[in-house]
Amino acid sequence: MMKRISAMLLAVGLIFAAALPVMAAIDVYEFESAEQEKAFRDLTATLRCPKCQNNNIADSNAELAKDMRQKAFDLLSEGKSEQDVIDYMIARYGNFVTYDPPMTVSTVILWAGPLLFVLIGFTVLVMRSRKTAETSDKAELAADEEQRLKSLLEEIEQQKPSQDGKVK
Template identity: 55%
Template structure:
């Protein structure tokens, strides 16, 4: 019974102190402006692994590495634009929340619109083609190929259909 109490006490102690194992970044900035640049850059850059988180909010390994690289580049005296350019060269335009307009992004935006327009053209083209085929002289000649009994029955059906209206 005493062993269970010690075990439960130790377990509670460990669970209550789990926050002590959380990683805390202690960075020494040379100026307040450098610290502001660091925080704004880590808010502006997107984590490649998490996709919808910035690197400041992500605990992914790549985000930790990116934060360390941002700090290192700031310590080297690089500007915010240089750091963003470095990250884009390394990870692609995905790391920025506002990618530039390129041919690839134009295609991504215009392709669905073009596909919908082509679909409408195909649908309306087939519809008008079917109407032309229905009204063509070959469709009218079907009546000439009918026997006299079939013509009589057809006329009867057409007249009885008109009476319903």
């Protein structure tokens, strides 16, 4: 009976020991006001984690997201506005950290590139089909001209004088 109790206590102790790192992963921030806390929550929900790509930095467990959360907290604690924090993150990590990047040449190329590729491909197909149609028309015309040429040659042969000087 004592062996069972000690085995159970050992198992419970191992379970708690394994759970300790999980409890240490929680970030705790001390805010000066409720407005500052709301600004922090809004920022972490609107900034995208560059490593996770589809997670915001509030939901991401990546080290980069933790660093970004800490920097956002530090900047807000210094009295910076939400836009100042966003501008800092864009300057540091690029436009990708926002879910609504501004319209730039590179984003236009990314969106219009596939459309232009399809339009160019369609144009090439139309041009080639027209060229094939024109070539087949020319081939038919050449066959008509060949037939006419044969008939003219036969007429000339018939009108040509024979070796004895008589016309056929």
